[in-house]
Amino acid sequence: MSTTFDNISIGGRLKQLRQEKSLSQSSFSSLLGVSLQAYQNYERGDRPITKDLIVVLMTEFGVEPSWLLSGEQALESHSSLPELNEELLQQIIEGIESLLSKKRKVLPIDKKAKIIVMLYKTASIQQNLDPETIRQLIEIAA
Structure with a gap:
């Protein structure tokens, strides 16, 4: 929220x-x-x-989500990650929102942005999204 x-x-x-x-x-x-x-x-x-607008801004304009949500890092992404995987990003955002809702926890937007970026980079490298990793990061951050 x-x-x-x-x-x-x-x-x-x-x-x-x-x-x-x-x-x-x-x-x-x-x-x-x-x-x-x-x-x-x-x-x-x-x-x-919305998460949909974040995805559009990333894919169409190369906007770094952590910059958009927290003002940190550069406006445009210059990372060495492969092309943006929209499906993976959507899964990460939905996973975070779902877990926060279930646990009735709220994260400041800057922490949420950092978790999204961290999970995206990790999942891109490992080629999978581990729900346990999402849970652990939310527990640490919340």
Whole structure:
């Protein structure tokens, strides 16, 4: 669960990305596959960012999730990982959200971002996603 401050911070980073790409809100929202009103709500921080939008930003714009969610690291990913595996990223995000929900725990967005990146890098190297690793990281972070 994100806070209003988190949403506003993420919205500011979305605006920064959009302006760096010299795009209007309307053009950027179309590229992201969301309505203009939805995008404006994201940018203002009135709406929490979704996992689907994070995936689109990663795949279409090379945005590093930890930068988007916490402001840490570089805006664009320059890692030596192979091409983004959207299915794996989706599994990681859903696994984290599911476990947090079941355990009724909340993680600050910056910790969640670090766990996503850590799990993605590990699973990419090992070629599998271990649910036990997700559980252990959530236990440590929460």
